[in-house]
Amino acid sequence: MNSLFKALNDETRRQIVELLKEKDMNAGEIAERFNISKPSISHHLDILRQADLVTSEKKGQFVEYSLNTTILEDLLNWILTLKK
């Protein structure tokens, strides 16, 4: 849970997640959407990957990122138990 909350505790990363909700994208396409350097975006993607919120797959020269929503079950349940 720690890595998940950490991953979501950043506006840029939440926006990346929202982008990937629409469709899979490669690192460069994601970086284009932000006024942040590519290495910084790469770092954000790494944190999202550590939290298992995204998966990545090398496709030739590109690295394609996809959203993994299954990990959100845990978060959902945590919140629901609070609301009891």
Place this chain on the structure above:
Amino acid sequence: MNSLFKALNDETRRQIVELLKEKDMNAGEIAERFNISKPSISHHLDILRQADLVTSEKKGQFVEYSLNTTILEDLLNWILTLKK
């Protein structure tokens, strides 16, 4: 949303939230549960209050804290739209 994710991005604060799920508690009672100084707990409570995750009410010498679960609706909805 920013203050909410920030508030939840700390194990101690998540534990405080879980304690308050069971029953309202004053600052001292909460602090007793952790090996952390009272000023630090006070600071954590402040961050939870800024996120509107808890409310506080002065009761004589004590300050009683309560969980506010309504604010979790937003978070719940954000997650649910991701899962679509």
Place this chain on the structure above:
DNA sequence: TAGTTATTTAGATAAATATCTAAATAATGA
């Protein structure tokens, strides 16, 4: 194979954060 493009790694830096101790504030009760 050499040059180009895509992405990540390394290393640096400024800002944010979690924690502490000491001091201030506020309420109680002798």
Place this chain on the structure above:
DNA sequence: TCATTATTTAGATATTTATCTAAATAACTA
């Protein structure tokens, strides 16, 4: 009113984090 108790504020410090530029790695293409 004075001492005690509960809590917060102030100020300091060490760690984490978001960002950058430069360099490294990997894959394509002429």
